[in-house]
Amino acid sequence: EPEVTQTPSHQVTQMGQEVILRCVPISNHLYFYWYRQILGQKVEFLVSFYNNEISEKSEIFDDQFSVERPDGSNFTLKIRSTKLEDSAMYFCASSGAGLSNQPQHFGDGTRLSIL
Amino acid sequence: AQSVTQLGSHVSVSEGALVLLRCNYSSSVPPYLFWYVQYPNQGLQLLLKYTSAATLVKGINGFEAEFKKSETSFHLTKPSAHMSDAAEYFCAVSAGNNRKLIWGLGTSLAVNP
Numbered sequence: 001e002p003e004v005t006q007t008p009s010h011q012v013t014q015m016g017q018e019v020i021l022r023c024v025p026i027s028n029h030l031y032f033y034w035y036r037q038i039l040g041q042k043v044e045f046l047v048s049f050y051n052n053e054i055s056e057k058s059e060i061f062d063d064q065f066s067v068e069r070p071d072g073s074n075f076t077l078k079i080r081s082t083k084l085e086d087s088a089m090y091f092c093a094s095s096g097a098g099l100s101n102q103p104q105h106f107g108d109g110t111r112l113s114i115l
Numbered sequence: 116a117q118s119v120t121q122l123g124s125h126v127s128v129s130e131g132a133l134v135l136l137r138c139n140y141s142s143s144v145p146p147y148l149f150w151y152v153q154y155p156n157q158g159l160q161l162l163l164k165y166t167s168a169a170t171l172v173k174g175i176n177g178f179e180a181e182f183k184k185s186e187t188s189f190h191l192t193k194p195s196a197h198m199s200d201a202a203e204y205f206c207a208v209s210a211g212n213n214r215k216l217i218w219g220l221g222t223s224l225a226v227n228p
Binding site: 004006031033035041042043044045048055056058091093095099100101102103104105106107108109 | 147156159161216217
């Protein structure tokens with residue numbers, strides 16, 4: 001069964017450094033998402049992406065965050081200058097075309113630790 | 116706006132016993148509801164979904180959930196728990212044309228031998 005893959009599984013970065021989290025969505029999916037889960041808190045929506053542009057973003061997704069689909073297969077989340085509070089598990093998801101009730105398929109996540 | 120409340124952050128059952136994980140939602144428009152499971156060190160796996168068709172939804176691994184509009188609930192059940200069901204379970208909602216998922220806090224299920 002096709003799956004969403006995320007790399008790396010764990011990223012440790014110094015505060016203030018840039019980090020790029022990578023995702024390969026399911027190949028025929030058209031909608032892509034990033035979520036994060038801070039330890040002990042709810043999973044939170046960050047951003048959705050469709051047709052090479054952001055379709056929705058949350059308040060969390062400020063100017064420090066950006067997303068890109070550089071080559072038609074990868075979907076990346078960049079954090080320009082990381083803060084301690086960016087430490088979380090980041091999940092990438094994708095969903096197919098059609099109605100908005102299409103289920104989202106998730107990767108195994110990247111655990112981001114900011115020191 | 117939508118929201119999800121999962122009652123009980125930790126649930127413990129004996130192997131073979133009924134599993135009941137509670138989820139209540141709030142939505143100003145007809146919701147789409149999902150249950151996901153997360154096994155240790157793994158991602159979020161879809162268990163089942165409600166998308167306005169049948170109110171009783173069957174999912175993978177013997178789980179099912181019933182959409183009750185009058186109670187704004189979407190509780191997850193399984194008649195007989197297995198040790199392998201031990202995991203974190205998340206209820207999520209989306210609505211209308213908005214695809215973003217709003218999540219509950221999750222319920223950790225422990226299954227005792």
